[in-house]
Amino acid sequence: MLKIVFPAALLLSLCVYALPQDRIIALPTSPRRIQIAAEKTIPVLRDGQSQLEIVLPAGANRVLQFAAAELQEYFRRSCQVELPVVNAPNDSKVSIILGDNQWSRQAGLDCTVLPRDGYYLKSVGRRIYIAGVDDDKGNPAEAFGWSVLFERGTLNGVYEFLERFLGIRFYFPGEIGTVVPKHQQLNLPQMDIYDRPDFPRRRYGAAPINHQAWFPEQEYHHRLSGRMNLNLRTESFYVPCCHSMERLKIVERFADKYPDILAMDEHGKRHTQPGSVYYGNLCYTSPSLRDELFRDAVSHLSGEPAQNRGLRGWDPSAIQPGFFNIMPKDHFRTCYCPRCREFYQKHPESELVWDLVANIAGRLRQAGVPGYVTAMGYGHYPNPPQTVSLPDNVLIMISVRGPWAENIPAARAEGDQRIKIWT
Template sequence: MKSCLPLLLVIFAAQLHAAEFVLVSKEVAPPPIIVFKDAPPRTREVANVLAGYINKISGQKPAVQEGEPSPLPERAIWIGFQPAIKPLFPNTDFEFKHPEEILITANEKHVVIAGRDRWDPTKLDIETREGVIKGKQQEYGTINAVYTFLQDQLGVRWFWPGELGEDVPKNERIVISTPLEHRHHPQIRSRGGVFNFSSLGNRGYGASHEWTMLQRLQLDSFAIEGGHGFADWWDKYHDKHPEIFALQPDGTRSGFPTPRTAKLCMSNPKVWELWLESVAEDLKSDPHLTIFNASPNDSWSSGHCVCANCSAWDHPDGESRVFNWFKHNEKRPATSDRDLTFANKLGELLKQKYPGKDYRVLMLSYGHSRPAPVKARPADNVIMSIVANFFGRAGLVDRGSTRGDTYRQQFEAWSGIVPAMLWRPNTGSPAGWQQGLPDIHIAQTVRDLKDVAAAHCEGIYIDGVWEHWATQGPLYYVMAQLVWNPGADADVILKDYYQRAFGPAADSVREYFEALERERMAFTAKNLEPEVFEFPKLYTADVLSAAQSRLDRAAAAAPADSIYARRVAFIQTGLTYTRMMVETITLMDRYWQKKDESIAAQVKANWQAIEKLTAVHPAAINWKAVRPITPRMAGLHPDSAKPKPKKKAKANDLDL
C-alpha cells in the first residue's frame, strides 16, 4: 500500500497558503474604508458607493475616512494608493505603468483597490457646450477598480439602468479569497462613445448615465469627438482668412456646399497655424484633453479643394471616387492619402509645440477617405477613426465606393497599416434599431468587437445606441462587458446575465431573445437597408405570437411577486411595445397610400398607449428617442409630413 503522506503534505501546504479576508460577518464588523488624502471628488464619492453596497449585501456599513489614520487599523479597505499600504504589501508593485491600470490586491487583513489616477486639482469642473462637468479627471483608475471589485469580488450586477436592473446578493458573511492580486488595463481607452448619449456630460437622448459609469465605460481616458473638426470655421474665418477654404473648380473659395460643411485648403500653412491656436484654446478650457480633431467637415463628396498643392497629396492610384462641386462633378482619387498627410503635418507641429505631451491628432476615415491610403502612413501621434458601418450590418457596401467595397473590407485594409485606431460606426436601423424594436445581433457583435480589438483598437464611438433596454438589453450588456475587457468569454457573460437576472425563467427568456435574433439576422441578410415600412415583414404575427409564447413560459416559471417576475414583466413591456409599434407602422403605411381619419384616430390612440406604457418602465423603451416628433419616427404619425421614398444609394450621394 502506497503512503498518503505526500498527498497530505500537498493538501496541508495548500491550506497554509489559502486564506481569507473576512470583510464582514456576524462576528466581524466591517473594516474602515480609507481614501487617500486629497483624493478628487469622484474618488471620495466612490468610496461611499462601495460602503453602500457592502451594507446592501450584509446589512453592515463600513465607516469611510480620508487620509492615513493614526494608529493604522488592524484591518482596512484602502481606496487608491497611499504610502501606508506599502509595508502591508511588501511584494506588490504599486507603480501603475499603463493608462487606466487598476489593481485589486488582498491579504488576510487588508484589501487595496487602486488604479492610475490623473487629474488637475485646479480644473475639476469643466465648462462644455452642454453644461459643466464636475470632478473631471484624465484617468479614473481607482474608481473603475472599485466598480470592478463590486462586480468580480462582491458579485454585484447591473443588467440595465434603475433599481430593477440591479442585482445585489444578500449575505451576512463577505469573504475575499487571499492571496489576491488582479491587474487590468483596458485596451479600449475611449469607451464613453459606445453609449454616446449617456457619455460624461452628454445631455441628449441618454438615460443611462449611471449605468455606463458602473460598467466602466463613462469614466475613460480618451475624450474623442465622433464628428468633424471644422464645423464653425466658415463663420469664424471666412471674412478674415478666405484663402484657407477649399479652392473650387470655378476659381472661388465659396464654402460650398454649406457653412457647416465647408472644406479647407489643407496644404495652406495658415490652416495649420489656426488649428494649433484652437488646440491651445481647448486646453485652456479643459487641460485633460489629449486628442484633437482635424477631420474634414461632413457632406463628404462635396466641395473638396482642387488647388495644386492639395491635389499633389492625393495618390493617383487611389480608388476613383465621384466628387461634387457647384454644378460640376468628376472622378478623382480617394482623399485618404491627402487627409493622412494633413494629419501628419499637424501631428508634427503639435509635437513641436507640446514636447513630451501624449497629444494626438484625430483623423476620420470617412466618405472619400474610407479606402486605405496607397502610400501615406499615420505618424506616431496620429490616430485614425475608422467610420466603417458594419455594426449590426454585415455585408453593407460603402455607397461612395466605385469598386463596391464593403465597410468591413475597408476596416480590414486600414487595420493592416495602422498601429492603433478607433472604430466609429454609424448604426442605421436595419431592423428597427432606432425605433426601439428588437433589432438584436449579439453573436455578430461579439465577433466584431473581438475582431476590432485584435486590430489594436483604442476607442469605440457608436452613432448611436438609443438605449431601449427591454428590446435590446442583452446586446447592450455584453457590449459593455467586452468593451471593458475584449478577452472576456461572451458565452460566460450571457449565461450569467440570463441566470442572475431571470432565475428560473432564464431559459425561456434566453430562447425569446435568441429566436428574435435568428429572425432578425435572416431578414437583414436579404434587406441591407430596409425602409421602416418594411419592418412588418420581419415582425409578423407568427413571429410575435411565438415570442409571446416564450415570454408566457418565462412568466409561468418565475415565482409570483419575485424579482424575476418583475424582470420578465420588464421584457414583456418591450414585446408589447413592439406589437403596438408594428401595428402603427402598418396602419401608417395604409394611411399614406390613402388618408383615412379612422386610421389616423387609431394611430393617435396607439401613440397615447405607447407613451403610457413607456412611463411604467422608463428604462424599457427610451421615450425621448421614439417620440413621434423625432426624425427616427418620421411618417409614423398622421400629423407628421409624408415620408419621401428612400433613394437608392449612388456613388455620389451624401452619406447623411
C-alpha cells in the same frame, strides 16, 4: 466598429513613454495576476454583524471619497450594515484601505507602474488594499458627459471588488439593471490581484428609448448614464477624431479675411451660402487655411486657452489634451480651384485630405511641438494614402460599418479588408 491604429513608435513597453499621452494610448502588455485562495479566512459578516471598516487617509481626494461612499452604499444594500470610514486602520478590524498611501506602499503596491485604469486588490492578513491612480481633479459624483474623463483606478478596483466578492452586477442604468445579492454571512479569501484593461478605449452609450419597462422615465437621466460609465470601468480619456474642420469654426473665424479657404465649385464660385449643407467645405490647398490650422494646433498642444485663437473653447469632440484632430466636415464637396485641380493631376483626389494631415503633423514635428494629430480613414478617403507619407505623430482611426455589417458578409468583408490594409 472603430479601431485606432498606432504607429510603431507607440508600441511601447510598460512605463516607457516618450510623451505623457503615450501612457494613455499604449496597449497594456503586463500580464494580469489573479491569485485567490480557495479557503475564505477573512471574516466580514457574521449573523448580520460586520467586522469591516473603510480606511480613507486624511485629505483623500474626491475619487477616493466617492469610492468609500460606493462601498458603504453597496454593503448597506447587500449586507444591511453601515461601514465606518476612518483615517487609519484598526488592527482589531478587517480594514479595506483605499488608494495609493503609506499603508499600500508598505504592502508592496507601486501605483506608478500601473497602466492607465489598472488597479490592485491585495489582502495582507486582515487588511484589504484597493489601489490605483486617481486624479485629484476628478469628481465622480458629477461624472457625466465629458466629465467622466479622469483617472479613477481605485474606484475601478472597488467595482471589481463588489462584483467579484459580493456578486453585484451592473447590467444597465437604474434599479432594474443593478443586481445586489443579499448576504447574512460573508467571509473573504486572501487575494492578490493586479488587473488592467485589454484596450485603452472602452466606451458605453445609451440613447433615450421608449421601453419604459426597462428605463422608467424618472430613471433615464444623463447622470445615470454617467454613473454606468463608472460602474463598467470605461475609458478615462478620449482620443478626439470628429470633424474638427467644422468644430474649429474655421469659416466663422477666417472666411472674411481669407476667402480662398472656402472650397470652389465647378463654376468657379466659393461655397458661401450658410443655409447650404455644403457651406463650410474648405480648400485644403489654401496656404492661409494651412497656416491658421497649424497655429491652432500649436496653440492647443502648447496648453494655451482657446480664447487665444478666437474660440470660446476647444471642442472636446475634436480637441483633447495632447491630441489635435484634422478631419473634414460631413457633406464633403470637392474643391475645383486651380491649386486643387493641379493637385488632382498628380494625386488621387482622396490624397488631398492626407496631404493636409501630413503637412500640419510634419510642421508640428519640425517645430518640436509635443502631441499627436488624429485623423480618420472615412468617406471618400477611407484607405491609406498612396502618394503621401504620414509622420509618426499621426494616429489613424478607421471607420467601418460596425455591428450593422455583421450579418452582411460583403460589408463585413469590406470592413475587415480595410482594417487589414491599414494595419
